[in-house]
Amino acid sequence: MAEVISLASYTNNSIDVRKLKTGLIQQADEQVEKVLAEEHAAEPIKNMDDLIGISQYLINNGRYRDNMLFIVGINFGLRVSDLRMLRFSDLITDDLVFKTSFPVFEIKTRNTRKHAKNRYVTINRAVIDAVTLYLENTDNVKLSDFMFRSDSNRNVNNTPLTRGSIDRLLKSIAKEYGLTIRVSTHTLRKSWAYHQMAMSNHDPRKLVLLQKMLNHSSLAQTLDYIGITNEEMEDAYMNLNLGSADHNYLIDSTIYEGEVLSIAK
Numbered sequence: 002m003a004e005v006i007s008l009a010s011y012t013n014n015s016i017d018v019r020k021l022k023t024g025l026i027q028q029a030d031e032q033v034e035k036v037l038a039e040e041h042a043a044e045p046i047k048n049m050d051d052l053i054g055i056s057q058y059l060i061n062n063g064r065y066r067d068n069m070l071f072i073v074g075i076n077f078g079l080r081v082s083d084l085r086m087l088r089f090s091d092l093i094t095d096d097l098v099f100k101t102s103f104p105v106f107e108i109k110t111r112n113t114r115k116h117a118k119n120r121y122v123t124i125n126r127a128v129i130d131a132v133t134l135y136l137e138n139t140d141n142v143k144l145s146d147f148m149f150r151s152d153s154n155r156n157v158n159n160t161p162l163t164r165g166s167i168d169r170l171l172k173s174i175a176k177e178y179g180l181t182i183r184v185s186t187h188t189l190r191k192s193w194a195y196h197q198m199a200m201s202n203h204d205p206r207k208l209v210l211l212q213k214m215l216n217h218s219s220l221a222q223t224l225d226y227i228g229i230t231n232e233e234m235e236d237a238y239m240n241l242n243l244g245s246a247d248h249n250y251l252i253d254s255t256i257y258e259g260e261v262l263s264i265a266k
Contacts, residue, residue: 044182045191072131074189081186
């Protein structure tokens with residue numbers, strides 16, 4: 002009978018390495034330094050439970066504006082320069098009815114496109130719920146108000162949060178919640194794009210669509226932007242195992258989220 006060895010569990014696309022027996026190697030006796038490039042690129046929030054958890058954390062703490070910013074950011078996929086300029090009138094009619102969609106003349110691409118073109122953003126249920134929750138818990142809001150104003154000037158000046166303020170806010174939320182990824186304003190847009198691909202089962206047509214929506218010059222740039230490239234590179238290493246006696250590791254890239262991989266020896 003084959004001896005079955007439970008190797009590890011897949012969590013976040015990585016295998017938990019088996020711990021070595023005591024005595025096989027000694028602790029380091031000198032400080033080891035290694036020169037590495039600083040990682041700057043923000044990452045998407047890939048775990049759906051984290052997306053839900055962050056929203057619930059903000060709601061439970063009465064941070065309805067921050068929750069609205071987070072939900073709108075991950076559902077609209079706008080650059081922060083356009084996101085911060087949204088007004089309630091963009092989403093809601095004078096008759097106080099949520100629109101189906103609305104146009105955005107994106108700031109970054111205004112001077113790069115040969116022909117001026119609006120991007121149309123569809124308003125989904127998650128956004129409607131987050132905006133409604135904010136309005137139910139906030140007084141004196143006007144349709145002409147910017148959606149994301151600082152708490153200090155909410156009832157005085159109708160000015161939106163700055164890009165820097167949003168960046169600091171998102172980093173603070175990530176730290177409080179316990180996210181270990183690199184977070185910046187790009188995280189919202191990257192999360193939107195990543196889950197667009199994930200929910201399409203990596204349909205090539207969706208990738209082409211995202212390239213167009215993100216205004217990228219190549220499909221490779223889009224894959225890299227949303228974090229798919231790093232996942233594929235990690236899988237390329239994990240699935241190889243050249244020279245191993247257990248060379249027939251059948252590691253399926255679809256085995257994630259805590260499933261145990263057992264291999265016959």
